[in-house]
Amino acid sequence: xxxxxxxxxxxxxxxxxxxxxxxxxxxxxxxxxxxxxxxxxxxxxxxxxxxxxxxxxxxxxxxxxxxxxxxxxxxxxxxxxxxxxxxxxxxxxxxxxxxxxxxxxxxxxxxxxxxxxxxxxxxxxxxxxxxxxxxxxxxxxxxxxxxxxxxxxxxxxxxxxxxxxxxxxxxxxxxxxxxxxxxxxxxxxxxxxxxxxxxxxxxxxxxxxxxxxxxxxxxxxxxxxxxxxxxxxxxxxxxxxxxxxxxxxxxxxxxxxxxxxxxxxxxxx
Ligand code: SF4
Numbered sequence: 722x723x724x725x726x727x728x729x730x731x732x733x734x735x736x737x738x739x740x741x742x743x744x745x746x747x748x749x750x751x752x753x754x755x756x757x758x759x760x761x762x763x764x765x766x767x768x769x770x771x772x773x774x775x776x777x778x779x780x781x782x783x784x785x786x787x788x789x790x791x792x793x794x795x796x797x798x799x800x801x802x803x804x805x806x807x808x809x810x811x812x813x814x815x816x817x818x819x820x821x822x823x824x825x826x827x828x829x830x831x832x833x834x835x836x837x838x839x840x841x842x843x844x845x846x847x848x849x850x851x852x853x854x855x856x857x858x859x860x861x862x863x864x865x866x867x868x869x870x871x872x873x874x875x876x877x878x879x880x881x882x883x884x885x886x887x888x889x890x891x892x893x894x895x896x897x898x899x900x901x902x903x904x905x906x907x908x909x910x911x912x913x914x915x916x917x918x919x920x921x922x923x924x925x926x927x928x929x930x931x932x933x934x935x936x937x938x939x940x941x942x943x944x945x946x947x948x949x950x951x952x953x954x955x956x957x958x959x960x961x962x963x964x965x966x967x968x969x970x971x972x973x974x975x976x977x978x979x980x981x982x983x984x985x986x987x988x989x990x
Contacts, residue, residue: 724751724752724755724756724762725782726748726751726752726762726781726782726783727748727780727782728779728780728781728782730779730780732776732780733776734773734776735923735924737923738773738922738923738924739894739895739920739921739923740773740774740776740777740841740894740920742894742895742897742900742920743774743777743812743839743841743894743900743918743920744777744780744781745897746894746897746900746901746904747777747781747839747904748781749897749901750901750904750905750908751765751783753901753905754905754908759909760808760908762783763784764806764807764808765783765784765807765808765810766783766784766785766786766797766800766807766808766809766810767781767783767784767785767786767809767810767811767812768785768786768787768788768793768794768796768797768800768809768810768811768812769785769786769787769788769793769811769812769813770787770788770789770790770791770792770793770811770812770813770814770817770818770821770822771787771788771789771790771791771817771821771848772790772813772814772816772817772841772846772847772848773814773841773843773847773848773922774812774813774814774817774841774920775787775812775814775817775848777812778812786800790817790821790822791817791818791820791821791822791823791825792821792822792825793811793812793813793817793818793822793838794811794813794818794822794825794826794829794836794838795825797809797810797811797829797834797836797838798825798829798832798834798836798975801834801835801836801976802975802976802979805835805976805980808837808908809835809836809837810836810837810838810839810908811836811837811838811839812839812841813838813839813840813841814840814841814842814843814846814847814854815840815841815842815843815844815845815854815855815856815877816845816846816847816852816854816855818838818840819854819855819856819875819877819880820846820854820855820856823855823880826838826880826881826884827880827881827884828884829913830881830884830885830886830913830915831884831885832885832913832975833885833886833887833912833913833972833973833974833975834912834913834974834975834976835911835912835913835974835975835976835977836913836914837907837908837910837914837916838913838914838915838916839904839907839916839918840877840915840916840917840918841894841918841920842856842877842917842918842919842920843920843921843922843925843926843928844856844857844858844861844874844922844926844928845857845861845863845922845925845926846863846865847922847924847925847926850864850925851863851864851924851925851926852864852865852866853865853866853870855874855875856874856875856877857870857874857926858870858874859871859872859873859874861926863925863926876955876956877917878891878915878917878955878967879952879955879956881913881915882948882951882952882955882967882968883952885913886912886913886914886915886968887910887912887913887914887968887969887970887971887972888906888907888910888912888913888914888915888966888968888969888970889915889951889955889966889967889968889969890903890906890907890914890915890916890917890965890966890967890969891903891916891917891918891919891955891962891963891964891965891967892916892917892918892919892964892965893918893919893932893936893964894918894919894920894921895929896964899938899964900918903916903965903966904916906966906969910969911971911974912971912972912974913974919932919936919962932962935960935961935962936961936962936963936964937961937962937963937964938963938964938965939954939963939964939965939966939967943965943966945966945967945968945969945970946968946969946970948968951967951968954967955967
């Protein structure tokens with residue numbers, strides 16, 4: 722039977738919002754992986770937090786779970802621990818995972834939980850109509866910072882790299898084909914996969930012009946197993962913004978470690 726990932730829910734994102742491009746890319750990725758027998762649709766579980774990104778759960782005919790604000794990650798970790806055969810994919814926003822739930826993010830990366838996290842990074846709390854997040858740039862003027870944001874933003878990629886994530890990548894929502902490639906690589910990765918998707922909020926923080934001439938894709942075959950090189954790329958202050966896979970290494974996952982301990986305990990009885 723042909724896979725139909727559409728639902729009857731009306732799309733309520735602003736017309737032209739790049740969230741729709743993320744949805745298109747993700748549906749294509751799942752359709753491809755299922756048709757290639759690499760995944761079963763019934764074995765996919767998606768979790769979302771609170772924010773504009775979270776509406777994606779209404780538009781996907783898959784198993785989905787809507788968590789509290791900033792809390793998709795503990796839900797994902799619990800699902801994966803309970804049934805390691807499931808493919809657990811989370812959608813979250815920069816406000817959701819870097820302002821609200823950053824502690825979950827850091828510890829999931831540190832544990833190398835075998836879950837995939839796709840961040841809709843629009844550098845603003847968009848659902849609540851334009852407040853600064855931890856990723857909004859210094860000087861950002863929004864409803865919570867009318868005089869301009871005072872603090873420097875966090876660097877999302879350096880945080881997850883130093884916390885221990887084993888797959889770290891960045892893409893741009895407007896590049897649907899590029900985003901599909903990154904999503905497929907993240908899903909194929911065994912361990913904690915983090916994808917920062919630059920997703921301008923065209924209503925409350927339209928950064929499309931800002932990014933237009935800054936984005937570039939890393940060359941094919943760039944080294945992906947060198948943490949220092951990855952950190953250099955994501956912290957480089959040369960005015961350009963690289964896209965691609967910065968880091969992709971193999972390491973025991975939390976669920977594998979848990980399984981090994983359970984075997985040892987059962988043998989010792
Ligand atoms: Fe998209 Fe921004 Fe509208 Fe939310 S407020 S749907 S992020 S354009």
